[in-house]
Each structure stands twice: as C-alpha cells, then as structure tokens.
Amino acid sequence: MKQIHVNNITEAVKNSCLEANYRLPSDVMNALETAAASEPFKPAAGILNRIVENHHLAAKGVYPICQDTGIVFVLVELGQEVHIEGGSLEEAINEGVRQGYGQGFLRKSVVGDPIQRVNTGDNTPAAIQWRVVPGDQLRVVIAPKGFGSENMSRLKMLKPSDGLQGVEDFILETVELAGSNPCPPIVIGVGIGGTFDLVAGLAKRALMRPLDEAHHDPYYQALEASLLEKVNATGIGPQGFGGKTTALAVRIEAYPTHIAGLPVAVNINCHAARHVEFTL
Amino acid sequence: MMEKTENIQKDIRITAPLSREQALELKAGDSVLISGVIYTARDAAHKRMVETLDQGGDLPFDVRDAIVYYVGPSPARPGNVIGSAGPTTSGRMDAYAPRLLDLGLRGMIGKGARNQGVIDAIVRNEAVYFAAIGGGAAVIADSIKSMEVIAFEELGAEAVRRLEVVDLPAIVAIDSTGANYYDIGRRAYLAERDGAAGDVTDAAGAGEGDEV
Numbered sequence: 001m002k003q004i005h006v007n008n009i010t011e012a013v014k015n016s017c018l019e020a021n022y023r024l025p026s027d028v029m030n031a032l033e034t035a036a037a038s039e040p041f042k043p044a045a046g047i048l049n050r051i052v053e054n055h056h057l058a059a060k061g062v063y064p065i066c067q068d069t070g071i072v073f074v075l076v077e078l079g080q081e082v083h084i085e086g087g088s089l090e091e092a093i094n095e096g097v098r099q100g101y102g103q104g105f106l107r108k109s110v111v112g113d114p115i116q117r118v119n120t121g122d123n124t125p126a127a128i129q130w131r132v133v134p135g136d137q138l139r140v141v142i143a144p145k146g147f148g149s150e151n152m153s154r155l156k157m158l159k160p161s162d163g164l165q166g167v168e169d170f171i172l173e174t175v176e177l178a179g180s181n182p183c184p185p186i187v188i189g190v191g192i193g194g195t196f197d198l199v200a201g202l203a204k205r206a207l208m209r210p211l212d213e214a215h216h217d218p219y220y221q222a223l224e225a226s227l228l229e230k231v232n233a234t235g236i237g238p239q240g241f242g243g244k245t246t247a248l249a250v251r252i253e254a255y256p257t258h259i260a261g262l263p264v265a266v267n268i269n270c271h272a273a274r275h276v277e278f279t280l
Numbered sequence: 281m282m283e284k285t286e287n288i289q290k291d292i293r294i295t296a297p298l299s300r301e302q303a304l305e306l307k308a309g310d311s312v313l314i315s316g317v318i319y320t321a322r323d324a325a326h327k328r329m330v331e332t333l334d335q336g337g338d339l340p341f342d343v344r345d346a347i348v349y350y351v352g353p354s355p356a357r358p359g360n361v362i363g364s365a366g367p368t369t370s371g372r373m374d375a376y377a378p379r380l381l382d383l384g385l386r387g388m389i390g391k392g393a394r395n396q397g398v399i400d401a402i403v404r405n406e407a408v409y410f411a412a413i414g415g416g417a418a419v420i421a422d423s424i425k426s427m428e429v430i431a432f433e434e435l436g437a438e439a440v441r442r443l444e445v446v447d448l449p450a451i452v453a454i455d456s457t458g459a460n461y462y463d464i465g466r467r468a469y470l471a472e473r474d475g476a477a478g479d480v481t482d483a484a485g486a487g488e489g490d491e492v
Contacts, residue, residue, distance in 0.1 A: 041469045043309075047413060050449075054416045058364070063418035067354045067364040067437075105363055107354040107437050117324070119436055148369045148391070148414060180462050181369050181392035183414035235470040239413060240392065240462050241451065242469030272415045 002082050002136040004280050006092035009084070009138070013096025016142035016276040017072060018104045021064040024055045027210040028187075028248070028273045035185060035245040044243025048185070051238070051271055066272045069106040070144030072097050072126040075208055081136035093140075094124040109147075129201055141208050143275040149186060149268045152178035155200055158262040167192060167264050168227065174266040175231050175247070180240020183270035187211070188231065188250045191265040193257035203267035206251035208275055215252065224250045248273070291449070297345035298386040303408045306452045308459035312410065313447040318347040318389070320441040322368050325432055326376040329440075333379065340431030340440050344384035347410075351389075352437035353421075362427045362443075366417030367391040370409070374398050381405045389450055393462050403458040410450035411461075423448040 036048035058065040074093055101108060101123040110124065111117040154174045158166045171190060191202025215221040227250040237243025257263060294302050296316035319341050329339055350370055354363030370390030377388060378401035386407050391414035402409060412420060423445050431440040453461045
C-alpha cells in the first residue's frame with residue numbers, strides 16, 4: 001500500500017491552481033491558434049487573434065487568463081492501493097485551493113450559501129468529483145471553471161425513442177440558446193446515459209479530456225467530429241459576432257443507462273478551457 | 281485563401297463620460313477605444329443600486345452620460361492597478377439596466393446578447409452597449425490606469441469601482457438605433473459563407489469550409 005501525505009497533495013493542488021489560471025495548456029492554445037489561422041471570416045479571425053494574444057500575455061504571470069478564475073473543479077482518481085496520511089484528503093485539496101488563490105492573486109468567486117450569498121473569501125470549497133480506481137496512484141485534474149459558460153449548461157431526460165437525433169437536437173439547441181454568452185469559441189462536454197446525477201458528472205469529465213486526445217471509441221470519435229461540424233455551421237462564431245469557429249471541440253462521455261431512459265447533459269466551457277493534472 | 285483586400289477598420293476613439301453626440305455617431309460593429317472615467321458594477325452591485333433607488337437614495341456615482349462596465353476584477357498584485365478585468369455576461373444585468381438607462385446611463389460594457397427590454401431602453405435613451413472580448417481579461421487590464429472602490433466595498437470583486445481607462449478596446453454591439461451586431465455579424469458571416477459555397481469553382485481552392 002502506497003502512503004501519500006496530505007501536505008504533498010495540498011502543495012500540488014496549490015501549484016496546479018497557479019499554473020491553470022496563468023498558463024493555458026498547450027492543447028487549448030494549439031486549438032485556438034489553428035482556429036485563428038483557418039477562420040475564413042475576417043472579423044472572427046481578428047477576435048481569435050486577440051484571444052491568443054491575451055493568453056500569451058497571461059502566461060507572463062502578472063494577469064490571470066480571465067478575471068473569472070472560477071470555482072475549482074477537481075477530478076480525483078484515487079487508486080484503491082493508496083493510503084492518505086496526515087489528515088483529510090478533502091481538506092488537503094481545499095487547503096491547496098485556499099493557498100493557490102491567495103498567493104496567486106486570483107479572484108475569490110465562491111459564496112458559502114447559494115441563497116444567502118456571502119463570499120467564503122478563499123475560493124473554497126472546491127467542486128470535487130471522486131472516483132476510486134485500481135492501482136496505487138492518485139491522479140488529480142484541477143480545472144478552474146468560470147460561470148459565464150457554466151450557466152449555459154443544460155440537462156434533459158430524453159426518451160429512448162428520441163434516439164441519437166434527440167441527443168443531437170438537444171446539444172445544438174443548447175449551443176444556440178447559449179449563443180454569445182459563454183465566451184465562444186467554446187468547448188462542449190456531453191454526457192450521455194447513466195442516471196440524472198451521473199450524466200452531469202459525465203459531461204464535466206468529458207471536458208477534462210485534452211483537445212488533442214481522440215475518443216477511445218471510434219463510434220464516439222466520429223460522433224464528436226460530426227457534432228463539431230454541425231455546431232460550427234451555426235455561424236455564431238467567436239464572441240457571437242459571426243464566424244465559423246463557434247466551438248473548438250465536442251467531447252462525449254457515455255455510460256450504460258436504464259431501458260426506459262436516455263439522459264443527456266451538456267456542459268459548456270469557454271475558450272479559456274483551463275485544466276492541469278498531476279499524479280502522485 | 282482567397283485574395284481579398286484587407287478591410288482595415290480604424291478604431292474610433294471615444295471618451296467617457298460619453299456624450300449623447302458621441303453615442304449617436306457610433307454604429308453597430310464599430311471598433312472603439314474608450315478613454316476616461318468609467319464605473320464597474322455587476323450582479324450584487326446592481327441589486328444594491330436598484331434597492332437604493334427604491335428607498336429614495338442616490339446612486340454612488342453620477343449616472344448621467346456614464347459608462348458602466350460589468351466586471352469583477354481579480355485582485356491587483358502589489359504595484360499594479362488592478363488584476364485581470366474582462367467583461368462578465370451582461371444578460372444577468374438585463375433586469376436592472378433599463379432602470380439605469382432611464383436615469384441617463386449612456387453606455388454599458390459587457391459581453392453577450394441583451395434582451396428586448398434593454399434594447400428598447402437603449403433606443404429610448406440614445407445609449408450604446410459595448411462588448412469587450414470575454415476572456416480578453418489580461419489585455420483589458422493593461423488599459424486600466426487607476427482604480428478606486430467607491431461603494432459596497434464589502435462586496436469584494438463586486439464592489440463599485442471608479443476606473444480611469446486609456447484605450448480600452450471594445451466593439452459596438454448595440455447602437456443607439458437598436459442595430460444589433462450579434463445579429464448583423466452572424467448574418468454577414470453566413471451570407472459570405474453561403475455566397476462562397478455557391479461560387480463553386482472559385483471556392484474550390486479555399487480548402488477550409490468549401491463543402492458546407
């Protein structure tokens with residue numbers, strides 16, 4: 001059994017929060033630069049170039065990529081052979097967020113109660129998705145999530161008879177309703193199947209897959225590509241001012257579901273698709 | 281790529297407070313550089329301001345000809361004026377904006393579409409809605425030269441701030457006639473794309489998106 005001390009986890013979470021908010025990962029930068037170079041509509045290409053310029057400026061480490069440094073989504077994949085020592089894993093993660101957001105001059109965007117709305121002052125707690133997996137490693141993905149895009153996300157319990165067409169219609173309807181709001185070009189995370197609670201988590205987890213990593217299943221790989229083409233035929237474009245590049249990618253995660261159901265969730269991310277991962 | 285003469289659009293320099301005359305000259309799609317004094321307010325500050333008005337109180341700044349920027353900046357590093365300061369989604373302020381426009385607010389800076397109530401209030405009051413690039417926060421921060429919290433300090437990032445800006449880049453999204461660049465820009469792209477697709481032989485060499 002492998003021992004991991006909570007202090008090491010806190011340190012890694014803190015560093016990941018700093019890294020994620022100042023330096024956009026290369027998969028997203030490459031996608032943006034490719035989109036800027038191939039965008040046929042001149043005003044849209046101009047906007048994409050300004051977005052790329054912004055992200056290069058942020059990488060200098062003075063100004064975060066976006067003022068909305070998000071609520072911190074954390075995907076934890078805990079190997080079942082791992083023993084966490086020295087305290088609570090959840091508290092270690094929140095302490096890392098607390099330190100990172102303090103030291104990094106990052107905005108504190110979390111309120112302690114959704115109705116009474118008093119800011120917690122340190123950007124905790126994080127929004128954590130827990131998974132227990134085989135092995136003796138702890139893998140953690142840190143993804144600060146802005147709410148301009150989060151607010152545009154939707155979930156629907158479709159009927160089996162709605163089929164693939166129903167899923168596609170719901171995704172495209174969600175993109176259309178989101179329009180200019182979620183800071184396009186967007187990344188679209190789609191969850192299909194599972195249960196009401198599971199499907200939203202699938203959509204979020206779909207967003208964690210790097211943009212240069214293809215789906216392992218050829219069926220979904222093809223579906224992601226055809227959906228991206230349909231999304232980019234809408235003409236919404238960068239910032240909603242028209243253009244080809246409405247989305248950089250569509251990511252899908254599917255899961256078995258009940259004979260009576262077809263849950264689908266669409267989680268939208270902005271072009272600042274921040275994600276950093278570490279393994280201990 | 282098709283050969284096309286570069287349409288270099290010159291940025292229009294405007295000053296804040298924004299006069300009615302300046303507002304009337306701006307057209308949807310214009311690129312502008314805003315200099316002068318503007319005020320920040322987002323969700324919680326708008327709620328407070330409207331509550332203050334309901335109780336017969338005054339707004340924390342002179343709203344006449346003012347420009348309000350929907351932003352909650354990240355904290356300033358020592359020696360810096362402000363942190364990142366890009367626009368937040370304007371639609372969440374649609375419930376409050378007409379009230380301020382009817383009191384003389386001349387401009388708003390944010391991102392994303394507005395509802396019909398806001399567009400009507402823009403036209404009624406000869407105002408302008410500007411869009412800054414969402415997620416262009418670091419670039420925008422560079423154009424902010426001074427910052428002072430003037431109200432609701434306890435709201436942190438959501439407090440009302442007085443900003444002095446020089447050449448803050450934005451696009452006229454909805455002009456004083458109600459022309460809406462979110463519709464105009466998208467239609468222009470689709471017309472260009474579909475026009476190009478109709479022009480089969482010409483578009484064949486374009487490579488990108490010639491098969492729609």
